[in-house]
Amino acid sequence: MxxxxxxxxxxxxxxxxxxxxxxxxxxxxxxxxxxxxxxxxxxxxxxxxxxxxxxxxxxxxxxxxxxxxxxxxxxxxxxxxxxxxxxxxxxxxxxxxxxxxxxxxxxxxxxxxxxxxxxxxxxxxxxxxxxxxxxxxxxxxxxxxxxxxxxxxxxxxxxxxxxxxxxxxxxxxxxxxxxxxxxxxxxxxxxxxxxxxxxxxxxxxxxxxxxxxxxxxxxxxxxxxxxxxxMVLSELTIPSSESKYDKFFAQEFSREIHTLRGLTNLKIRHEVIHDLLKPEIVTQFGIEKEQLVLKIEEYLNDDSGSSIFKDEESIRREEFDVLSNPTIVTEDIVPKLFSANVVEVDSILQRAGIDKIVAISRLQEIRVLRGFLRADPKDGKMVDIGESVGGRYPAVEVNGEGLFISFNESQLNKWEKKTECHREM
Ligand SMILES: [Zn+2]
Ligand SMILES: [Zn+2]
Ligand SMILES: [Zn+2]
Known part of the structure; x- marks a missing residue:
């Protein structure tokens, strides 16, 4: 052969x-x-x-x-x-x-x-x-x-x-x-x-x-x-205010998180979290121990559903929040992958309805091939390519830069109504 x-x-x-x-x-x-x-x-x-x-x-x-x-x-x-x-x-x-x-x-x-x-x-x-x-x-x-x-x-x-x-x-x-x-x-x-x-x-x-x-x-x-x-899923590699915790809970603290998930009595769970949080862990985060306990409880409550995937809307919402306000990013876990500055919007652009411009000099998108469909992309059943190999998927990283522009919502709403009136006339 x-x-x-x-x-x-x-x-x-x-x-x-x-x-x-x-x-x-x-x-x-x-x-x-x-x-x-x-x-x-x-x-x-x-x-x-x-x-x-x-x-x-x-x-x-x-x-x-x-x-x-x-x-x-x-x-x-x-x-x-x-x-x-x-x-x-x-x-x-x-x-x-x-x-x-x-x-x-x-x-x-x-x-x-x-x-x-x-x-x-x-x-x-x-x-x-x-x-x-x-x-x-x-x-x-x-x-x-x-x-x-x-x-x-x-x-x-x-x-x-x-x-x-x-x-x-x-x-x-x-x-x-x-x-x-x-x-x-x-x-x-x-x-x-x-x-x-x-x-x-x-x-x-x-x-x-x-x-x-x-x-x-x-x-x-x-x-x-x-x-x-x-079926390609795309998400931006953006640091979010929770990323430091998420990363810690999912990776270094994953065994403990697994045990905590098994505890149904919330009072006991609260006490166990207290015992697990040794001072050297708490100091890593620079916040009060009680606050960290709350963060862990939030994480447990948030991630306990059967689906491991965040829904599309919350992914886009997070991206929108970070892109439209990059200064809120304080705990940058990936400093080499994200860098952005807010640009001043002059009065002419403001009158035109532009609210905010952010110049992004570094941004990474990750594209994951989740599966495929045939014949009918709307009504078809997706073949999940990673299901039989323990949830492994091929992915590519795409690096780029660009401008993020957001429009003034109330001005947009007014404009929408105006065009509707025109249509009725
Ligand atoms: Zn024949
Ligand atoms: Zn022949
Ligand atoms: Zn078939």
Whole structure:
């Protein structure tokens, strides 16, 4: 088996070619495998805890795709599996069509066994809104729903008609059993009933797919935009007034926090916290012991829900508070990552409704690939890529700078009303 290494940029991994995405490589079309297939021992971990509660983030490996199960590369390896498995010969005189292990040449698995020309991936695949993906059922399609070909290993040809308009209507599928002497027109794939329910084990990006899926499957072009919607969560690395405590409770004090969570009697819990707080801990924070006890109790009450993720609105609210008032930041845990100054707003800008301008000379955003959706980004079910690997997710850091501008709310409200009046008139 030949071995191939390809390189895909890190940002591309996060946005368009994460686990479950289809990627076009020079010789074949493949699907990026799930994190359970990656060599996660070789990835570079990011030492941080995000406000959404991600505790294990890692940088996407640089050398990231191997076909043929290449075991060891310095930064880990991301295997890619062939997908779709159906391919066709690019030679118009040959037209062989089938699963690649049936039609590939012995010498080179990317070439046709009959004429040695390049094999190209089938144009059509199926997806469902639960994130599944599969080959189109070509055998059943040609044989009108049943698996009833007189040949055990039927050989197909996919022929383009004279018109060559590029549409599916030009394509006819033939099988050596000759059930359809004129060929089966590919435009019929959209009305083919056996292809309409998703089915089972339609997760080729992981080794063992899950049980039956009864939602409708849709037939799409392999490169269609609805095949993969990456779910990227973004947050700014901003110091908040609580960050020093959060960090301490979550990291150095985590064992104690775990024990305290088990105590349901609040009075006893209060006393236990008192006993745990040795003077050397209290002095680290420069506040009264009783205040620190309160902070811990707040933390316990706040973080005790089942969800480890802060909701979207509170994340944005925190960011807004820090960006609009950077001077409140006193306990900067990441001084190299955040730096901002308030700029004076002159009267002309104030009259125009601008309330505040903050010049940010250093800002970092962290983008985490949480999962992906297919078919329907609004109504679909997200595939959580880190669930099966203990909550580990690939992430990238993006450093930048910029201007933060906030508008005067009462002036904005007035303006909104004014335009509404205009509309009514
Ligand atoms: Zn061929
Ligand atoms: Zn047949
Ligand atoms: Zn499905």
């Amino acid at each position: 030949s071995k191939k290494i390809h390189s895909i940029r890190k940002s591309q991994l996060i946005f368009n070619s994460g686990p479950g995405a289809i990627v076009d490589l020079s010789d074949f079309s493949g699907i990026v495998t799930g994190l359970e297939c990656w060599d996660l021992d070789k990835v570079e971990r990011m030492e941080r805890r995000t406000r959404r509660g991600f505790t294990y983030l890692f940088k996407p490996p640089t050398i990231r795709s191997g076909y043929g199960g290449i075991p060891n590369y310095p930064h880990g390896v991301v295997p890619i599996k062939r997908f779709p498995t159906w391919v066709q010969c690019s030679n118009p005189e040959c037209n062989i069509f089938g699963q690649f292990w049936h039609v590939k040449s012995q010498r080179n698995e990317f070439k046709c066994q009959r004429c040695d020309n390049k094999l190209v991936p089938a144009r059509l695949i199926r997806i469902c809104k639960h994130g599944h993906i599969s080959d189109f059922p070509w055998h059943q399609f040609y044989h009108d729903g049943g698996d009833i070909c007189s040949f055990v290993e039927p050989k197909y040809r996919l022929v383009v008609s004279e018109q060559q308009s590029g549409s599916l209507n030009d394509l006819r599928l033939f099988c050596e059993c000759n059930r359809h002497p004129e060929g089966k027109n590919l435009v019929e794939v959209y009305s083919f009933p056996a292809g309409k329910v998703c089915g089972r084990r339609n997760q080729p990006w992981i080794d063992d797919g899950d049980g039956p899926c009864t939602v409708p499957a849709i037939v799409v072009l392999r490169g269609a935009s609805n095949v993969y919607f990456p």
